[in-house]
Amino acid sequence: MDRKTKMLIYAAAAQWFINMIALVVQSRKRKRREAITYAPIDERDWMRREYFDNKIWKNDTICVNILRLGREPFFRFCQLFRDRNLLKDTIHLTVEQQVAMFLHTIGHNIRNRVIGTNFGRSGEVVSRYFKMILHAIGELRDDLIRKPSLETQTKIEGNYRWDPYFKDCIGAIDGTHVQASVTPDMEAAFCGRKTYATQNVMAAVDFDLRFTYVLAGWEGTAHDALVLRDALERENGLRVPQGNR
Template sequence: MAMIIHDRKRKRVSRREGVKYGPIVERDRMRIEYLNTKIWRNDTTCVDMLRLRKDYFFRFCKLFRNRGLLEDTIHMSIEEQVAMFLNTIGHNLRNRLVRTNFDRSGETVSRYFNKVLHAVGELRDELIRPPSLDTPSKIAGNPRWDPYFKDCIGAIDGTHIRASVEKNMEPSFRGRKSHATQNVMAAVDFDLRFTYVLASWEGTTHDAVVLRDALERENGLLVPQGKFYLVDAGCGAKPGFLPPFRVVQYHLKEWGNNPVQNEKELFNLRHSSLRVTVERAFWALKRRFKILDDATPFPYPTQVDIVVACCIIHNWVINDGIDQFIT
């Protein structure tokens, strides 16, 4: 009798119908329509959503396709993968918003974010390169800086990027800011390109310590013989690094109510007018990628990779043509 009951149960199970899914083709069509009408319809909408103009965006996707860094799948193109990534870092969006915008699952959004982040990171050695050893065009022939700064190849400074860390780690990351940050050091040439980036240091770390680490690392920061970077007074004077004079006015007007009084003030004025380049580069970077302005839910190693990825994309835009990003 028990065997008969068991057989009846097995027959009932075997008659169950399989799970039915919605029409994937129609869903894909709606996603493509969303991309065409809401994102890359024109430059304005593309910049609003992705922080890149249309031509830059599609050339960027072509780069990944040609290098084999990303690949199209049955239901997702490289363009959509990159669009989700740029939409996230451009506006610091959470996973739930991106999955709603692109009609994807949270797992899919997270998986492709990491794929694109890795693909961008693969371009680091190509796009974050040491500066040219020639006299920069901004300096050459300009009597304000030439010949005094003709061997200067860039400027170095640090910036604080908001970080999200565990509670027990926050004291070491909370330095000059009221919140946790990572201290990011970068070298920038006079075309606003990042030529070296070192992220991951805690916000309480002094800039001089970060610079020393950059010099001691394997494949770290190198200063060619006879060349130098401009640095702030906190880094101190050493071969290859030129700070301003201490206890001397730094920011002043060359002409007007507060004219230069001596040669040290004049040097500091010239030094400041050149070193502001690195501040402009950081300003442009944070303005384009809002994810750098606020804490993110990603693990800390991913937060570090995101900073470097933003610098790589920034350089790519400059290398690919004159960037007219103004929003």
């Protein structure tokens, strides 16, 4: 091999080595690039606010039809989340908007895609905030579910129509069927008296219409007596004090 050929080989190797170093340096620069920061999307946010102002919060009738709550209790509900530091406003989504999407979903059994289309959000955003609000409501369980009072209600005590029959009563128990989403292999167990899959949910309320106990999860084919027995046998289940009904 002559001298000229060796020089060409050395030059090609050197060029290849320089190119590799350049690629490594460029790759490291890309990794160190500052993250993109997003500013509010003014036009889109304005359109979303218009939807809430004109379609949901326009009056109490529309608000109840869509959210199952009037405007005053709805905003008090949202303020409770703020006071307890359970939910916070984000750059594109206020607490009111988050809660409205949640209530609209459960109030009408609407699918994720429909909510995303109506409120101008992606499916991921709708799903993420649904889980956040569901957790926040769970944190209010001590406020929403009260222990039954053992005292005779003033509306019963001394009333000749109710006192002889309800003086020892602390509430009422009933069951209801709530639509459930289950896998195809479980549908037979959850399809009872309804044409669709349901859960047989048992609830107990006091005379002020406050929930004192809720048991969910039983299949739609389960008998009410079976659900009641399960509630009484659970370690932290339904407890009826002796002498009361």
